[in-house]
Amino acid sequence: MDGKAMEHAVTSILLAGVGGQGIILASDIMAEVFLEAGYDVKKSEIHGMAQRGGSVTSHVRFGKRVYSPIIKAGDADILLAFEKLEALRWINHARSDGVVILNDHKINPPIVNLGKMTYPQGIIEIIKKNCKHLHLVPGTRIAREAGDIRAANVVLLGALSRIVEIDGDLWMEVILRYLPPKVHSVNRKAFIMGRDYIGG
Amino acid sequence: MKRVLTGNEAIARGAYEGGARFAAAYPGTPSSEILDTIGKEYREIYAEWAPNEKVALEAAMGASIAGARAIVCMKHVGVNVAADPLMTLSYTGVRGGIVLVTADDPELYSSQNEQDNRHYAKFAKIPMLEPSNSQEAKNFVKIGFELSEQFDTPVMLRSVTRISHSKTVVTLEDRQEGSVPIEMKKDAPKWVMLPVYGRQRHSIVEERFLRLKKKAGTFPENRIELNGSRVGIVTAGISYQYAKEIFPDYSYLKLGMVWPLSRKLIARFYDQVEEVYVVEELDPFLEENLKTMGFTVKGGKEVFPLCGELTPFLVEKGMKGSSFQEPRVSFSETLPPRPPNMCAGCPHRGIFHILRKRKFFVAGDIGCYTLAALPPLTALDSCICMGSSVGQAHGISKVLGREERKKVVAVIGDSTFIHGGITPLIDVAYNKGDATIIILDNHATAMTGFQEHPATGFTIRGEPTARLDFVALAKSMGIKSIRVTNPWNLEEIERVVMEETAKEEPSLIINQGPCAMLRKEIKEYHEPYGIDQDKCTGCRVCISLGCPAISWNPAEGEMAVSADGKRRKGFSSIEKTLCPGCGLCIQVCKFGAIHTKGDQVIYGFQTKKDRSP
Numbered sequence: 001m002d003g004k005a006m007e008h009a010v011t012s013i014l015l016a017g018v019g020g021q022g023i024i025l026a027s028d029i030m031a032e033v034f035l036e037a038g039y040d041v042k043k044s045e046i047h048g049m050a051q052r053g054g055s056v057t058s059h060v061r062f063g064k065r066v067y068s069p070i071i072k073a074g075d076a077d078i079l080l081a082f083e084k085l086e087a088l089r090w091i092n093h094a095r096s097d098g099v100v101i102l103n104d105h106k107i108n109p110p111i112v113n114l115g116k117m118t119y120p121q122g123i124i125e126i127i128k129k130n131c132k133h134l135h136l137v138p139g140t141r142i143a144r145e146a147g148d149i150r151a152a153n154v155v156l157l158g159a160l161s162r163i164v165e166i167d168g169d170l171w172m173e174v175i176l177r178y179l180p181p182k183v184h185s186v187n188r189k190a191f192i193m194g195r196d197y198i199g200g
Numbered sequence: 201m202k203r204v205l206t207g208n209e210a211i212a213r214g215a216y217e218g219g220a221r222f223a224a225a226y227p228g229t230p231s232s233e234i235l236d237t238i239g240k241e242y243r244e245i246y247a248e249w250a251p252n253e254k255v256a257l258e259a260a261m262g263a264s265i266a267g268a269r270a271i272v273c274m275k276h277v278g279v280n281v282a283a284d285p286l287m288t289l290s291y292t293g294v295r296g297g298i299v300l301v302t303a304d305d306p307e308l309y310s311s312q313n314e315q316d317n318r319h320y321a322k323f324a325k326i327p328m329l330e331p332s333n334s335q336e337a338k339n340f341v342k343i344g345f346e347l348s349e350q351f352d353t354p355v356m357l358r359s360v361t362r363i364s365h366s367k368t369v370v371t372l373e374d375r376q377e378g379s380v381p382i383e384m385k386k387d388a389p390k391w392v393m394l395p396v397y398g399r400q401r402h403s404i405v406e407e408r409f410l411r412l413k414k415k416a417g418t419f420p421e422n423r424i425e426l427n428g429s430r431v432g433i434v435t436a437g438i439s440y441q442y443a444k445e446i447f448p449d450y451s452y453l454k455l456g457m458v459w460p461l462s463r464k465l466i467a468r469f470y471d472q473v474e475e476v477y478v479v480e481e482l483d484p485f486l487e488e489n490l491k492t493m494g495f496t497v498k499g500g501k502e503v504f505p506l507c508g509e510l511t512p513f514l515v516e517k518g519m520k521g522s523s524f525q526e527p528r529v530s531f532s533e534t535l536p537p538r539p540p541n542m543c544a545g546c547p548h549r550g551i552f553h554i555l556r557k558r559k560f561f562v563a564g565d566i567g568c569y570t571l572a573a574l575p576p577l578t579a580l581d582s583c584i585c586m587g588s589s590v591g592q593a594h595g596i597s598k599v600l601g602r603e604e605r606k607k608v609v610a611v612i613g614d615s616t617f618i619h620g621g622i623t624p625l626i627d628v629a630y631n632k633g634d635a636t637i638i639i640l641d642n643h644a645t646a647m648t649g650f651q652e653h654p655a656t657g658f659t660i661r662g663e664p665t666a667r668l669d670f671v672a673l674a675k676s677m678g679i680k681s682i683r684v685t686n687p688w689n690l691e692e693i694e695r696v697v698m699e700e701t702a703k704e705e706p707s708l709i710i711n712q713g714p715c716a717m718l719r720k721e722i723k724e725y726h727e728p729y730g731i732d733q734d735k736c737t738g739c740r741v742c743i744s745l746g747c748p749a750i751s752w753n754p755a756e757g758e759m760a761v762s763a764d765g766k767r768r769k770g771f772s773s774i775e776k777t778l779c780p781g782c783g784l785c786i787q788v789c790k791f792g793a794i795h796t797k798g799d800q801v802i803y804g805f806q807t808k809k810d811r812s813p
Contacts, residue, residue: 019540
């Protein structure tokens with residue numbers, strides 16, 4: 001975003017994806033990073049019911065002083081989407097001059113599995129039309145290369161760390177603190193690969 | 201030290217810092233993590249999962265009589281269950297402070313209604329505090345204990361899903377013990393609510409209420425934020441944050457105590473602004489009380505919605521009215537929804553497949569299995585509150601003829617059964633009912649995060665304890681026909697359900713197997729199943745199970761013909777990374793298209809002999 005996120009007093013990041021993709025953990029890590037970088041931070045999501053496989057969103061906001069824990073519709077500076085259909089579902093929540101980081105990954109919802117609706121086509125084109133900056137990241141593929149597809153959330157955090165200007169070492173430190181030691185090396189790789197994919 | 205905590209974690213921290221010695225709850229979204237956190241992190245507080253909210257509050261009252269500070273946590277509808285002791289606890293008052301946390305669920309993210317529990321404080325004539333972020337959530341628990349002891353009253357603290365499940369920055373402090381000595385003192389006029397003493401206590405309640413009203417006028421958490429004299433907003437809780445987000449330059453009366461209200465304080469605010477809006481979620485609670493006092497409200501529920509959760513967007517839209525500019529909506533196609541779903545391997549799926557196939561009317565209850573009402577299972581036909589399925593099935597069976605009532609069963613989860621299903625089962629047995637009750641026993645309070653309960657054999661802190669035996673319990677009620685089934689063995693379930701519903705006596709079926717997500721309990725998962733795409737005729741029976749691991753693929757060209765030459769519209773496939781090998785789908789396939797690497801079908805998952813908590 002070339003420092004664009006810093007223009008507003010508060011930066012709003014909307015994470016969207018499917019239950020089980022590690023969205024809540026990613027947003028927990030983000031909140032901790034922003035706190036330790038010296039900001040006020042709020043984050044909010046809904047859990048309850050059997051959410052595995054359901055739509056999941058998490059709102060993260062940081063800045064000098066944050067009031068609402070949820071983002072006003074149309075006001076997200078960054079949409080961090082873990083799945084393509086979910087990116088489309090939340091595209092109206094993103095600013096037209098904002099950034100979409102999209103994991104190039106498709107998960108059929110049950111109604112598509114049942115053959116009653118079809119998975120939408122041309123998602124990337126629609127997103128490009130609606131939002132100025134799109135970074136398409138093959139997060140799931142990169143995570144597999146790093147050693148575990150479950151690290152796709154950390155790949156996306158690596159990509160995000162290029163967009164919000166906070167020290168990469170702080171990101172890495174917090175990520176490793178949140179994860180058990182046996183997965184540290186995979187996730188260290190995943191974060192760096194995600195960060196490198198977007199470039200410096 | 202600063203930390204980012206959820207509202208629930210902050211409430212738990214507040215109980216710790218505020219010197220609580222006793223904590224009890226029944227899990228319920230969005231309140232569950234309060235006691236989860238106390239159980240894990242604050243060993244100074246005795247903590248327990250109670251069988252239901254009424255018991256939790258009664259036990260807290262006991263702790264309070266002995267002088268301990270006690271916190272009781274429940275979701276909004278849990279207060280309905282605890283309302284019986286609550287209404288009279290208002291009369292007796294306390295010794296050690298009692299804070300009752302109600303976590304309301306505007307928008308019904310995971311609830312059966314969106315009742316506004318502020319009314320309970322008014323109904324019970326007790327104070328209610330309402331935090332607007334995690335820092336206040338923590339502080340208000342501590343303030344709640346002090347108010348409770350100072351005014352001899354239980355204090356309610358109202359959270360909502362957005363407070364409970366949002367993380368905000370909190371400054372941690374040290375624990376301060378309560379000052380009430382732990383000891384027993386007899387005091388019948390205070391604790392025994394015979395009519396003669398109850399009458400005396402009622403006038404004490406009314407006198408206390410006047411003192412509380414006065415307190416509300418000087419309470420530091422009821423604050424006026426003056427920012428110009430044109431527009432004033434009266435608000436509390438999460439609504440305050442939404443309003444501040446959109447209108448940082450208006451004046452505010454921000455209430456930390458939403459009941460009782462101080463007329464004096466409100467009048468002082470009205471004197472300083474030209475017009476007043478009331479921004480609140482759900483019911484016009486503040487608005488109606490302001491109007492009753494004679495204040496004019498420029499904008500209230502005629503500009504803000506009565507139903508659902510408030511958002512910054514809705515606050516802006518309501519306040520600006522016709523001058524509000526709708527944001528750009530550039531994409532408005534209908535997208536495939538992605539509702540929550542029973543997990544792959546779920547022990548609830550098989551029985552609903554059978555109940556639908558056999559066209560039962562299924563009186564349902566509260567739990568993950570309530571999702572069976574949705575397609576493709578569409579096999580659950582009623583649900584109102586915890587434990588209600590059993591009484592419903594009994595009532596139905598008393599008015600239907602012998603043949604019709606064979607087509608009715610009740611289903612209820614293990615934890616839900618303990619919460620509210622035992623008493624109605626006694627009703628079935630005592631009043632010569634012949635309903636068939638099915639306990640879906642997945643060894644956990646699964647939906648709220650796998651909390652222990654009296655039939656798991658472990659306490660909140662993982663100590664082994666007495667384990668409730670459903671079979672022995674039902675026998676003691678006089679129920680003779682009790683069967684235990686494997687939830688992944690369809691032939692067994694179907695046979696047992698048909699046999700039991702045919703009987704002219706009450707039956708209990710315990711459909712018993714661990715939740716597929718309960719890793720600590722499951723001995724091992726099995727090899728994923730696969731589908732032979734040549735053999736699949738595209739009949740969709742496996743699809744009708746609604747398993748997230750099974751997908752439908754439309755077929756074109758040569759794929760539109762199966763191996764035996766029949767035309768097909770598509771074929772099924774199994775996502776190996778999602779399939780835990782429960783063996784359900786292979787039992788429904790009539791064409792032998794589903795296969796396993798193993799020698800034989802293993803029906804679901806075995807429980808570890810020595811499971812750890």
